[in-house]
Amino acid sequence: MATTAKIGVKDQDFLASLRDFFRSILQLEDISGVLAPKKLPMKNIVMPTLVTDPENLEGIDPLAPCFPLNAAKVVSRLTRKPMGGKVAVVLRPCETRAFIELVKLKQGSMEEIVLVGLDCLGAYKNTDYFRFAKENVTESTYRFCKSVLSGNGGRIEDIDLSPACKACEFPIPDNTDFLIGLFGVDTNDHLLIQSKTTAGDDIISRLDLPEMEEPPDRQEAVASLIAEHTAFRDNMFAETREAVDSLEKMTTYLANCVNCYNCRVACPVCYCKECVFVTDVFNHDPSQYLRWADRKGSIKIPTDTVFYHITRLAHMSTACVGCGQCSNACPNDIPVMELIRTVAQHTQKAFDYEAGRSLEEDPPLSVFREDEFDDVVGISAVIA
Amino acid sequence: MEDFEPVIIAFVCNWCTYTAADLAGTSRLIYPQNVRLIRVMCTGMVDPQYIIKAFLEGADGILVSGCHPGDCHYINGNYKARRRIKLLKEILPQFGFEPERLRLTWIGASDGIIFAEIMRDLAAQMKALGPNEAKLKMVI
Incomplete structure (x- = not known):
C-alpha cells in the first residue's frame, strides 16, 4: 500500500533537496538514467534532459515555470522500442496524462520507466518565461515557487500563468509510480513523497527515507486550488462557446x-x-x-x-x-x-x-x- | 427561399445502400435529384474530415448510410461509423450547424423502396431547414 515519507530540506533550499533526491535515485543499481527538466548549460532555458552521470544533475529544475514542450513526446521516443535500461522520468501531470494516451495509441511503453510526478505549480507561456527568468533561471524558480507556495499565486508583476495552467483541474499527479508533494506541506522543512505503485513503494523503501503522515492541511489546500482552477475553466468554456457559436x-x-x-x-x-x-x-x-x-x-x-x-x-x-x-x-x-x-x-x-x-x-x-x-x-x- | 433546392451529399456503402440505390433505379422509383451519392466501400471509411469538408463547401445535408448492424460486409465498419457520427454530432453544433443536417441510416441491399422514401424525406427536411450558413458566408 501507499507509503508516505519525507525528503528533508536543509536551509529552506528545496531545489537542492530535489537534486539530492534524484542523485540517490540515479545511484540505485537498476536505474540507468533520470529524465527531468534541467537548465541548459549554454542558455537560460529549462529543457527535458536525460542524465546518466550523477555529476550532471546540477541544474535539475523540475519546478521552473518553464514548459517549452510536452515531454510526453520525448518519453514516447525513448520507449517506442526497448531502451536497455530503466529511466526515472519526471513529468508534469499533463505530460503523464498525454503519455498515457500515447501508450494506448501504441506510441510508447511503460515497461522501462519509473514515473515521478511533482505537484504542478503551473508554467508561463514560453515568451513570458524568457522575460521572467532573465539571466538567472535558478533564482527565478525560487521566486516563482515561493510566490505560489505562500498562497500568492503564480502571477508575478505583469507575468501570469498560462491560461491552460490556470484552467487545469489536475495539478496533482496521478498514475505515477510516486509523487512528490508540495501543496499543504511545510516545504521549508521537508517535501512529501508518496508511493502509488509497488514499483514506487520498492524505490522509496530502498532510499530509506523517514516515513511521515500526510499533513492534515494538504487535502484542503489541494481541493481549494482545484476549485479555483475549475471555476476559471468553466468561465473559459462559457466564453469560448459564445465566441464560436x-x-x-x-x-x-x-x-x-x-x-x-x-x-x-x-x-x-x-x-x-x-x-x-x-x-x-x-x-x-x-x-x-x-x-x-x-x-x-x-x-x-x-x-x-x-x-x-x-x-x-x-x-x-x-x-x-x-x-x-x-x-x-x-x-x-x-x-x-x-x-x-x-x-x-x-x-x-x-x-x-x-x-x-x-x-x-x-x-x-x-x-x-x-x-x-x-x-x-x-x-x-x-x-x- | 421558394426555389431553394438543397444539396445533399450521401456517402453510401458499396454493399448495402448503394445496391439499394441501384435497385431503386432499376425499379424506376422516383426520388429527388438533390441527392449526390458518393459510393464508398464501407461507411467505416468515412473519415470525419469528408463530412466536415462537405459542410464547409456548402452541402445542406449529409447522409452516411450503410448496412444494418450485424450485416456489414467488413463485419464492423458500420459500428465504427456510428461512433464517428456521434462524435461529429457533439462537435458540429458548437459552430452553429443544425444537428439535423447530418444523418446516419442503415439501408439494406434489398431496400430499394425504403431508399427512395428516405431520400424524399431527407430532401423535404433539408428544404424546410433552409440553406447551410457556410454557403452564404466566406468561410475558409
Whole structure:
C-alpha cells in the first residue's frame, strides 16, 4: 500500500533537496538514467534532459515555470522500442496524462520507466518565461515557487500563468509510480513523497527515507486550488462557446491562422507521422482556387483553415489532456487550447472518457459496442 | 427561399445502400435529384474530415448510410461509423450547424423502396431547414 515519507530540506533550499533526491535515485543499481527538466548549460532555458552521470544533475529544475514542450513526446521516443535500461522520468501531470494516451495509441511503453510526478505549480507561456527568468533561471524558480507556495499565486508583476495552467483541474499527479508533494506541506522543512505503485513503494523503501503522515492541511489546500482552477475553466468554456457559436464567429476566431500547423506539431497526442493536412491532398490544383474565389467573389489563401481546425477537433479532441502547448506554439496568439478544451469537454463526455485517466480505458474511436448510440441513427431522430 | 433546392451529399456503402440505390433505379422509383451519392466501400471509411469538408463547401445535408448492424460486409465498419457520427454530432453544433443536417441510416441491399422514401424525406427536411450558413458566408 501507499507509503508516505519525507525528503528533508536543509536551509529552506528545496531545489537542492530535489537534486539530492534524484542523485540517490540515479545511484540505485537498476536505474540507468533520470529524465527531468534541467537548465541548459549554454542558455537560460529549462529543457527535458536525460542524465546518466550523477555529476550532471546540477541544474535539475523540475519546478521552473518553464514548459517549452510536452515531454510526453520525448518519453514516447525513448520507449517506442526497448531502451536497455530503466529511466526515472519526471513529468508534469499533463505530460503523464498525454503519455498515457500515447501508450494506448501504441506510441510508447511503460515497461522501462519509473514515473515521478511533482505537484504542478503551473508554467508561463514560453515568451513570458524568457522575460521572467532573465539571466538567472535558478533564482527565478525560487521566486516563482515561493510566490505560489505562500498562497500568492503564480502571477508575478505583469507575468501570469498560462491560461491552460490556470484552467487545469489536475495539478496533482496521478498514475505515477510516486509523487512528490508540495501543496499543504511545510516545504521549508521537508517535501512529501508518496508511493502509488509497488514499483514506487520498492524505490522509496530502498532510499530509506523517514516515513511521515500526510499533513492534515494538504487535502484542503489541494481541493481549494482545484476549485479555483475549475471555476476559471468553466468561465473559459462559457466564453469560448459564445465566441464560436456560429460559422462566422468561428471564422473570426481563427482569422489570424496562417496554417502553419504549429499547434499540431506541438500537440503531444497528435501522433500521425504524416498528417493529411501536409500531404498533396491539400496541394490543390491551381484552377481550383479561381473556382472557389469565383463562387464567393473572394477567398482567403491559404484556404482550409476552419476545415483544418474542425478536423483536428474531430481527430484529436477525445485525446486532449489540456496541456496548452497548442496555444504556446501559435505564432499569432490564437486561443487554440481554449477551443479544443471547450469541444473536448463535450466529446470526451459523450464517450464517458477522460483523456489520460487510465491505461485501461480504450480510446473512444478505437472501439465500439454493438448496442449503443441508437439516438444518432435514422432520419426522424432530432438530436439537440 | 421558394426555389431553394438543397444539396445533399450521401456517402453510401458499396454493399448495402448503394445496391439499394441501384435497385431503386432499376425499379424506376422516383426520388429527388438533390441527392449526390458518393459510393464508398464501407461507411467505416468515412473519415470525419469528408463530412466536415462537405459542410464547409456548402452541402445542406449529409447522409452516411450503410448496412444494418450485424450485416456489414467488413463485419464492423458500420459500428465504427456510428461512433464517428456521434462524435461529429457533439462537435458540429458548437459552430452553429443544425444537428439535423447530418444523418446516419442503415439501408439494406434489398431496400430499394425504403431508399427512395428516405431520400424524399431527407430532401423535404433539408428544404424546410433552409440553406447551410457556410454557403452564404466566406468561410475558409
